[in-house]
Structure formats: C-alpha cells, structure tokens
Amino acid sequence: MFGLLKLSYHNQFNAAFPDTETLHLAKRLWLESLEAFTPEQIVAGAKRAIKQCEYLPTVHKMLQLCAAGDNGLPDARAAYREACNAPSPKANYHWSHPAVYHAGREANWFFLANNPESTAYPVFAEHYRKLCARVLEGEQLPAPEQLRLEDNPGKPLSKEENAEKMAALRAELDL
Structure with missing residues (x-):
C-alpha cells in the first residue's frame, strides 16, 4: 500500500514522511488502524484512493476506502x-x-x-x-422493511351494502 501511495503521490508522500523514523511510525499507526482488513482489501483501498483522491489520503479516508470494497459504502x-x-x-x-x-x-x-x-x-x-x-466495526445494518400491499385485500362491497354503510354513517354523524 505504501509503495502504491509513494508512486502515486510522490511529492506529498515525501513531505508527509520525510525520514525513515516518521515512515516507520506512520506504518505502525496505519497497520493498527487498518488491522480489520485483509491485505487484499487494503491494496484495493489504496487503488481506490489513487482513482478518487487528489491528495494523499489520511488514515480516516483509507478506512473508508478499504471499507467501500466489502461493505459497499459510498462516500x-x-x-x-x-x-x-x-x-x-x-x-x-x-x-x-x-x-x-x-x-x-x-x-x-x-x-x-x-x-x-x-x-x-x-x-x-x-x-x-x-x-x-x-x-x-462489523455491525450489520438491517435492510429497510419493504412495504407491501395486502395479500388478501377482501372483496368490494355491493351497491346495497355501500348504501347501508353510508346511511349508518349519516345517522351516526346526524347528517
């Protein structure tokens, strides 16, 4: 991942990690932060960063980019x-x-x-x-519950039954 980032963001990478000690500290931090992902997911996240990010990504951005592959999270x-x-x-x-x-x-x-x-x-x-x-963190969010029409909508009332219901409603409302 660091090799891909160095080749793609050469000047920014060298400014962010000017010496070997800083680079080793950064690698340790990134390793701890990205430990939930497989090496393939991390490399895929780095490739997504190259395609999507104008600037060298932060650890936070890399978390999002690595998660986008498996979890399908859009930005x-x-x-x-x-x-x-x-x-x-x-x-x-x-x-x-x-x-x-x-x-x-x-x-x-x-x-x-x-x-x-x-x-x-x-x-x-x-x-x-x-x-x-x-x-x-691994939580699975439930998909939204689909709204559906009734399975048994019932049968429509006849004209006589509708007239009876309307008369009852008028009597109830004193109309």
Missing part, C-alpha cells in the same frame, strides 16, 4: 445525493447500502427534501458518518 456526498433523489416510498427503493437509508431516515426525509443542501448535508453527513463507523 458521504454520493450517499446524500442518493438519499435526496430516492423516490417514495423510501423503504422500497433499492439502496446502494442500508447505511444510506438509515442515515436519511435519521436525518428526516422531510428535512432533507425541504432544506437547502448547505443546511441538510451536514446533518445527513453526521448521521452517515456514525453509521459508517458502526459498519466498519
């Missing part, structure tokens, strides 16, 4: 756009990850739909960040 901005653009009923939408749905629900769908991005995005992003942290 916060993409998750926000998905949450805002999803049609109703929200539970029936095919989400890229359950964390996006849960963050939107916790941020409040009405709030997201009726406030400018400058107001709504920070609220959504904070909920999403907390949910991503839980996913990175």
